[in-house]
Amino acid sequence: MTASNTTVFFGAIVNPARRALEYLPQAAIGVREGEIVFFDRHAESASASAATHNIKNFDTVDLSKTTSFLFPGFIDTHIHAPQYPNSGIFGKTTLLDWLTTYTFPLESSLKDPKIAQDVYSRVVKKTLANGTTTAAYYATVHVESTKKLADICLSQGQRALVGRVCMDQNTPDYYRDASVEEAKKSDREVVEYIQSLNKPDRILPIITPRFAPSCTGEIMSWQGDYAQKNNLHIQTHISENKGEIAWVKELYPACKSYADTYHQHGLLTEKTLLAHAIYLTDEELNLVEQQKCGLSHCPISNSSLTSGEFHARKILDRNIPFGLGTDVSGGYAPSILSTARHGLLVSRHVAMKSENDADKLSVDEVLYLATLGGAEALKLDSKIGSFEVGKKFDAQQIDLETNGSPVDIFDWELPISEGNKLENLVHKWLFNGDDRNTSTVWVNGDKVVTK
Template sequence: MNKHTHIFQGTAFTSKSAKEVHILKDYLFCVNASGMIEQVVSPEDADYQTLLDAYQDKENFHRLADGQYFLPGFIDLHVHAPQWAQSGTALDIPLYDWLNTYTFPLESKFSDLDFAQQVYQDVVSTLLANGTTTALYFATVHKEASILLAEICANQGQRGLVGKVVMDHLENNPEYYRDLDTQTALVDTEDFIIAVKELAKSTKQGVYPVVTPRFIPSCTDASLQGLGELAAKYDTYVQSHCSESDWAHGYVQDRFNKNDAFALNDFGLLRDKSVMAHCNFINDDDADLFARTGTAVCHCPVSNAYFANSVIPIAHLQAKNVEIGLGSDISGGFSPSLFDNIRQAVISSRMLEDGVNPALPAEDRGVPNSRITINEAFYLATAGGGESLSLPIGRLETNYVWDVQIIDTTVATAKLPIYQADENLHDVFQKILYLARPENIREVWVQGKKVHSRTV
């Protein structure tokens, strides 16, 4: 250890497995200058007291106050950054109408870099304030504004994976908002990849370019093919929407006579670094293809309640070894908080298991074995997201990044109902996940650097 090492002392919650939470009571976390967890020391370890004696009076020693806890930073695998400007509006109309009446007119405004700067700074700082340390972003079709979003992530200290959106299909996109043509879409995407890779060289927490066909309906075969080739050439991440709604899923079957998953795979867009949003209507063959290619599913439970026409069977996909993480899907999902999406993931799974139509007999009403627990939903927001991105994030253990949120359960305006000093820590964990609000998130650290704090 040296003076560049930071030592944090406190109780932490981290996923042990998809179903179990590891409670680390009064542990020491030694974080090196690169922002990596070098050592995790339990009070029973021989060098616990030695480290405490050596560091506890130094300024690089951080001890949590009573009632404070460490959680891993959340990993949001699906954010439409420009749509932050319309969050909380127009959620009562069908997806197709929502896109054409609200979303595309808004996204077209991001040719104005001043407007883009304002919205993008706000969405990044808002997500950080909600405990999201890593975000996978759709930007817009505009190359310059998309690069700007990556720069804002770099400057604000968030780990950002950013995609310039491709929409080159002349009939399926509005004239005022699309790529000029297929060639321009591919050239702009390549320029964008090169620019973000250059930016990444000087960004401690990492920023990454993402190949981003909006979804199959918005892209020509030629652009899908070209994007698959660019993903292979530069070894980039890939993101898109996959089998989200009846309309989108049916469109792809009509066009290719196969499901989204197999169509995307034909173009080289399913790979270990691919994250596909929604996936409500994938079948077992699609799920097996995802597992085989290392493609992750991003579960967007709040958004799905509005636009996906169904509840995705997360427990079933987990049993098939598909990587799964959690997404807010701003603004199809109104909330910038993965706490809200953790809660909704549990609620939706219970509704799928129990069924929703009271006119049916109980035994016919739901899909058995569909429920997931709060532990599993927490896993999706943390370790599951890290595995989906193949990055050492989402867990508080050795050789992982120090991305944390410090939760204060004693804040006067948002006090959690904890009345015994020796309350069961798993109960404390559950109360945090169900009841915490942004006021409870006192500090957020990314890659060993404090990027957000609040005093009230």
């Protein structure tokens, strides 16, 4: 295939639109140089669509005779790459003792470049195999290992935001930034390295104060200023656990709230992504909304560490953009599909307490949050998150009849093109599917996973 060639994807396509999914049993997408050049929501054939768009040279990926559909790649808005080996290991801990018992010892071991190479190669490979085409990663405090994570994302073809974790107080001596000056120097080094890769469409730096308790006011103010001057993304944690919230209040008594603590230090911008946000008050939500920040909802983590229940409907009603995060390894699964399923279930728990059916999230909504919602939270929705002309082609081919598939399909559920059969298959996929059903993954039009 020459660089100027177009590839036409023809078959069933499912596409997130505002808070819903379009189910298109017979559609066509044209991709050239990684970008979507046409999208026919109803198509007769690949060649008919190509002719309509005056395209003579093209390759075809024809899924129309299979049990497959195309879906946009998942966006993981919150994942700790170095914690991947601990997936599933959290016992009965809650946030603060989980950090000291399991997390800091493991993260500190990534100082060794060999361990970093092994862990980061595997987490990127595994998340890609699960259909994650974009991830917002926390690395560790270590500069060289963090650079390695960026290199690995680039070489395996995953789009990523990569952040060096900054923490200069209230963490063990064996694992922290030695001083404010050291933290600034390390942050600059990582940001400049990622910028020197010169692939702003693929790998972006993201300023990453771990969370307010582990950062001095001095470093947070510097990071806010540095991020704003250089137009960088910012990610951190907020309001995940009640003990954590009380601690922030104690450490920053002059700030009105947890959200205000970040605001006072210049860290709430429209490129800020705040993870968890379970207990934000209405006043804090007003501030987050006013500052145009995005949120990351991490339902598996919040259930595993018994942190609390995120009130998704309240956030949707406020039009604060949010997506889903695996939060590996507070969350045990590297899969956004599993995270979406659990997000749906957590919303049912919220509804059981509120006795309000409106609090339940639908299949369409959680799959929208898993893709376009994440892109909106990261302010990358003009480029990724759904299939639209001008956006990058980040996609996964879902097939419910692969080898060893956990899903059974019955004769009467096919063909996909009839009635609402496609919609039913998507519902079965959400609840019963896993990475075995993700048969091919493309990022920027390049095939990065084939099974």
